[in-house]
Amino acid sequence: MSRTLIVAGAQTGPIAPDESRRHVVGRLIELLRAAHARGAKLVVFPELVLTTFFPRYWMEDQAEIDAWFESEMPNAATMPLFDEAVRLGMGFTLGYAELVREGGRTRHFNTSILVDAHGKIIGRYRKVHLPGHSDNLGDVPYQHLEKKYFEPGDLGFPVWRAFDANLGMAICNDRRWPETYRVMGLQDVEVVMLGYNTPLRGPLPRQYDHLADFHNKLSMQAGAYQNSCYVVGVAKGGLEDNCDLLAGSIICAPSGEIIAQAMTAGDEVITAALDLDLCRINKEAVFNFAAHRRIEHYGLISSRTGAVPPGE
Ligand code: CDT
Numbered sequence: 038m039s040r041t042l043i044v045a046g047a048q049t050g051p052i053a054p055d056e057s058r059r060h061v062v063g064r065l066i067e068l069l070r071a072a073h074a075r076g077a078k079l080v081v082f083p084e085l086v087l088t089t090f091f092p093r094y095w096m097e098d099q100a101e102i103d104a105w106f107e108s109e110m111p112n113a114a115t116m117p118l119f120d121e122a123v124r125l126g127m128g129f130t131l132g133y134a135e136l137v138r139e140g141g142r143t144r145h146f147n148t149s150i151l152v153d154a155h156g157k158i159i160g161r162y163r164k165v166h167l168p169g170h171s172d173n174l175g176d177v178p179y180q181h182l183e184k185k186y187f188e189p190g191d192l193g194f195p196v197w198r199a200f201d202a203n204l205g206m207a208i209c210n211d212r213r214w215p216e217t218y219r220v221m222g223l224q225d226v227e228v229v230m231l232g233y234n235t236p237l238r239g240p241l242p243r244q245y246d247h248l249a250d251f252h253n254k255l256s257m258q259a260g261a262y263q264n265s266c267y268v269v270g271v272a273k274g275g276l277e278d279n280c281d282l283l284a285g286s287i288i289c290a291p292s293g294e295i296i297a298q299a300m301t302a303g304d305e306v307i308t309a310a311l312d313l314d315l316c317r318i319n320k321e322a323v324f325n326f327a328a329h330r331r332i333e334h335y336g337l338i339s340s341r342t343g344a345v346p347p348g349e
Contacts, residue, residue, distance in 0.1 A: 040313040042202050044228065045072035045080045046269050047129075048286040050303035051277035054089045058114035061087050064304055066121050071306045073125045078154070079200055080122075083232035083273040084132040084164075084209045085147065087115070090234045090273070091134070092169065092186050093179035093280055102186060106136035106145060110158065123156040128199070130206060132232040134187075135163070147187045149206045149232065153199060160197040162206035163190030166214055170240075177240040179280045196224035202313050209233035212270060213256045215263070216338065222264030223326065227316045229260065229268045235283040249283050254295065262293030265319035267311050274302040291316045 047068035052061055065082060072080045085091075091105040110133065111119045122129055128151070135148035147167070151160030167189055169181030194217060196205045205221035205228070212231055221229060235253065238246050245252065253270070261268040267290060274284025284302035287295050288309040297307040323329075 040201055042200055042228070042311045042313060043076045043078055044230075044267070044269055044288065044309060044311055045075065045077035046271040046286045046288060046297070046299070046307045047072060047080050047082050048271055048284060048299045048301075048303075048305045048307065049083055049086060049273050050301075051275040051282065052086075052089045052273065054091075054278050056089065058087050059117075062114055062118050065118050068304060068306055069118065069121055069125065069127065069129065072308060073127060075306065075308045076310075077306075077308050078127055079230075080127060080129040081230040081232065081269045081271045082129060082131050083271050084149070084234050085134055086131065086232065086273060087133050089278055090280070090282070092182045093236075093278070095173050095180055095182065102145075103136055105186075106134040108136045110135070110150060111156075119152065119156045122152065123154070126154050128152055128154050130230045130232070132208060145187050146190060147183065147208055148190075149208055149230075151197060151199065151204060151206060151230075159199055160195065160204070160206065161192060162195065162208065163192050164208040164211060165190045165194070166210045166217070168210040174240050179236070179278075180240050181236065194220040194224075196221050196226045202311075203227040205229045207231040209235065212260065212268075213252070215260070218260035218264045218266070218268075222266065222324075225320070226264065226266050227313050228311060229264075229266055230271075231257075231269070232271045232273070233283075234273050237281040237283055250285050253283060253285055254287060257287060258289050258293045258295065261289035261291055262319075263324065265291040265316050265324050267291060267309075267313075267316070272299070274299075291319060 147164035167183040171185040205226040211217040286299040288297040297309040
């Protein structure tokens with residue numbers, strides 16, 4: 038009997054800086070219901086979806102910074118989403134800014150949680166690859182200060198057995214790094230779920246700005262193909278406080294093909310029925326890791342961070 042999981046990507050349009058969490062959660066509930074109407078059992082929401090993408094702002098006052106974070110999950114604002122998901126018998130992933138007291142200190146992470154159909158948090162991922170900068174660029178239209186506001190994730194790339202599937206999470210910039218998928222691939226991942234906020238232009242002009250959509254697809258399709266898994270990539274898109282965010286949410290099959298794609302840059306649900314047994318095809322053939330990987334040649338991957346030219 039084939040294993041089929043109907044998954045939804047719940048893309049959102051922009052979130053205004055003064056939009057309340059409660060209002061955002063109302064939008065997420067509408068998307069959850071639309072996904073339920075299409076038979077989805079699991080919904081993927083974007084990165085940092087409860088607020089506007091605040092790392093674009095330079096802030097120095099810690100209380101002002103912390104106001105963008107959640108110190109409890111669920112909390113009063115997000116509880117209605119958890120309740121509605123339980124009522125509908127659905128699971129979801131949710132990206133948010135996590136503030137936590139650990140080891141006697143306050144820590145800040147860019148986090149995604151996996152919630153089961155009973156409203157229980159069964160998985161937590163903290164973004165490993167933080168893009169941008171930590172210094173103040175000053176007079177630019179917007180900044181990208183993830184390196185200032187978050188610590189790199191400390192939980193690695195776990196894979197969970199849930200919804201009768203092997204599930205993993207990543208967040209935004211992680212999708213551009215083959216290591217992200219491969220570490221999960223080595224745990225037999227079948228579905229990688231990730232949300233993103235991708236400005237179409239950087240704080241300063243970049244050579245490849247016009248290729249944002251191509252690189253988005255290229256990264257996720259390659260990750261899916263090379264690890265023979267599904268990838269569900271979900272955007273917060275549209276013009277958010279004068280910053281144009283890429284939309285283009287997609288679901289990629291283990292073949293690397295796109296099987297669902299958002300048509301708008303606003304609140305929109307995409308769905309696909311994932312035949313999880315299709316993952317086995319290449320996991321047992323060209324990407325049968327046990328048969329073909331040559332780890333004796335991969336040492337540099339985990340022992341060296343930056344590139345060093347030959348002879349140096
Ligand atoms: N949120 C996030 O990780 N965005 C990055 C853009 C970084 S531009 C400095 C991304 O890879 O899409």
